[in-house]
Amino acid sequence: MYDANGREVLANGLNRRIVGYFASWRTGVDGSPSYLVNNIPWNKVSHINYAFAMVDQNTYKITIDTSATSPEIGLTWPNVAGASMDSTLPYKGHFNLLAQYKKQNPGVKIIMSIGGWAGGTGFYTMTTNADGSINTAGINTFADSVVAFLRQYNFFDGVDIDYEHPTTNNQAGNPDDFSISTPRLKGLMTSYNVLLKTLRQKLDTAAATDNKYYMLTIAGSASGWILRGEENLSGLQYLDYASLMSYDLHGAWNQYVGPNAALYDDGNDAELKAGGVYGASQYGGIGYLNTDWAYHYYRGALQSGRINLGLPYYTRGWKGVTGGTNGLWGTTPTVSSTVSCKGIATCGQGATGIDNVWYDLDTSGNPVPGGGNPLWHALNLQNGIVPDYLDAYKVTDKTITGTYVPNYNSTLVAPWLWNATKQVFISTETEQSIQTKAQYIVDRGIGGAMIWELAGDYAWNASMNGGKGEYYMGNTLTTDIYNAFTAAAPYGNKKAETTLPTTSAAVGIILDQWPMGDNNYPITPKMEITNNSTQTIPGGSTVEFDYPVSTPATMADQSGFGLTNTTAGYTGPNNIGGFKNNYNHAKFSIPTWQTIAPGQTVTVALNYYLPISGPSNYVVTIGGNKYILQQENPDATVGYK
Incomplete structure (x- = not known):
């Protein structure tokens, strides 16, 4: 697991981690494009995070769907090459395939990720009582259930806690959880740190019995506002590593149009300007909605090698954009609707229709406007290709109006598409930006990259769209990262940069x-x-x-x-x-x-x-x-x- 220098032993010749999230819901059963375990580039990753298990908010135990149609243990894909079931296993679904591919790729670690944006409700009740005190019994029950789960599905190598968010800021997590999270706010960070400590202790005890090391990781916020309410994240000491959600730094939850995952600040962030951040002397001119700021935040507690930077294989977008440079740092009108704004009073005007094929649903069952797309769809828009999967995503207007012009800001390390006709801005990632970010990771001794999510990577498929060709799922960007990380030196394994007493x-x-x-x-x-x-x-x-x-x-x-x-x-x-x-x-x-x-x-x-x-x-x-x-x-x- 770890070498004599305290570095994690990684698969596939990698010197830095490539942690790819596998989203369980892309099963294809609803007719939309599927991304199954056999589609994972097993020879180019070091870790796979399976998204998601949840916490039962009443029993406090880890839980998965156990129905006959469960993606985890129920579904089958009899007509998909490479996705046949192993009949000797007592479960089907993704877990059956993961167990098979783990045998073929024993060095790749498979981590069960728990929570996510829509699945974190149970964290609040499990960790924290309604009066804000620590739910010690709930935390112990959960940790014991995690150990039992890892023993039951023994192809998993550990757990990833994706709790969004234990911050004590009011209304910082999923709006659907506000009624539960708000009365507990004062205790969330204290109980979060106890949760991580308890998990570490119980996983280590189990490891000694099972003769198998169990990993503990988190998906950590990269937002300066959220982190202000997460104190100094003292629970980081219990982790194998922290993967930073260094994306969603701008999005249609407000009207300020900017990059999803800029590497650097450029001094022009419209949201920070509106908040008076640049002009406030106490902030020292620091722009904090970027990956570089987030990395340095975590560097205060962790060696560089115990940090992974998040890379998005998806887009964010707005429509009705005015101002800025080709939309960058412009604004949209605000929208007042707790339905289309997914539970908050106002939001920006998110991109819709053909510009929003990866969407959440609002409480009325309609797509939430947000400009969410896999990167392969963004490339089809950029190239004027009407793809053949639009019906599967229930896009009714298949007309490409105007031109999606690619733009790139080298100061931010941020690409985007700008459609002046529709006033649509879509924040993307490209080979240029991903290669630059990979080199940033290499140069600073950072532990690696975390990808949300693998299904958004792309390749050119000449046989699709009636033989005319279109961009579709592939491994182009992951291959770029792999090439950089196999050529890299080992990651940094020292926290201090000066000689300390012995x-x-x-x-x-x-x-x-x-x-x-x-x-x-x-x-x-x-x-x-x-x-x-x-x-x-x-x-x-x-x-x-x-x-x-x-x-x-x-x-x-x-x-x-x-x-x-x-x-x-x-x-x-x-x-x-x-x-x-x-x-x-x-x-x-x-x-x-x-x-x-x-x-x-x-x-x-x-x-x-x-x-x-x-x-x-x-x-x-x-x-x-x-x-x-x-x-x-x-x-x-x-x-x-």
Whole structure:
């Protein structure tokens, strides 16, 4: 599973991960194009995330569809080559095929992803009681059920928690869940961290019995707004890795037209401008709706190799776009409808019809406008091809009106299609953008890429559309990523970028006492320093640490400890084109008149303006000797105990 240097052993000659989500609902039974287990490029991926299992909101256990028509264990595809059932297995469906292909590709890890946008309701009740307290019994019940599930379907190698979202911000997750999530907000992050810790412990206990390592991963938010309500994500310490949902950074849930998954900020983000972000001095000019910002947020707590960047194989789009440059950073009219806006009061004017073939349904059973399409459909639009699958997606108007002109912004690393006739903007990905993002991952020692979802990748199919040809499902982009990652050096396996002491101190440091997300501005947690040793820590001892450049190097304390920023990894005036460093560095001293007795805790009130994970790489100086923290370095020799 892991080599002597702490790096994950990857299949198919890869030096970085390629984690591909497989969406269970693309079965073809409704006549729409299918994407089955045999379509996965097994020789080009390292991990497959199966989407999704859910949490039963009453029993608190992991659950899948067990009916006769279950995609997981019920369906069959008798006329599809490569999708025959193994009759010796006690289940059919995707699981039967996964078990077969796992035998052929034992190095590829298969992870059960739990939750998703539409399947996360049970997380709220399982983790958190209605009064906001931790549902300890629910968490233990869930974790035990996960272990039982992995033993029952033993081709799985672990679980991926796709909880959207445990943030304490009001109305940040699926609007369908607001009645359940809202009363629980104050406890969501505390219980989330307990969930991850409990899962890690129970999976490790099971691993020792089963002689099989079980992975624990998450799909983590990349939105600066959501992350403000996710505190400092202290539960990251329990993961094998975090895959960032570094997409959906702009979409038709509001009127601001921008890229789905820009790599960098360009200083012109219409949503951030409308919010006054660029002009607010406390933000330091930092634009935070981009992949580079999200990566640096997580880098505060994780080595680069334990982070995967999300890449979307799908589009987002608007219609009625005015302003901007070929639609980019323009706006659309707002729409007031809790039905078509999927549960929120207002939204932007999302693309529809032929520009929206991968859609959710509203409460009336109609497509939610959003410009969601697989990338192969976007290429057909770009090339003026009326594809032969439109009936399967219930598109009634099959006319291609106007021209979908490809555009590319190299500062953002963002492609899009602009149809001036229809005023339609569709944010896409291309080989140019994907190759650039893959090289970004390689150059920074990042662990790899996560793909949502594999079925959106494309190839040219000359035999379709009556032999005229069209773009359809394929592996073009995944192959580009594979080529970059097999040629890459091993990923980064060190959190710190400076030489740290080799002995540790029995001192614990956590960030706690968080305000609720909507009130968490500026961000003002308490840093609690606990002396877990048997010796008194004298006044004048110092604490220093790294924190990520996702916030300016202006962190301050409000407790008289004299916190200073000794290294500014971010100096501004903006982060256009990406951050150049990973960390800021801060230091403070325990007042000379104060000591910390064994078992005692002192508190430092912090103040900063954009979210961080961590801090990390703590060094405490006691009596002139420097120590790392035992909590961060449990294998180090304890020098102060």
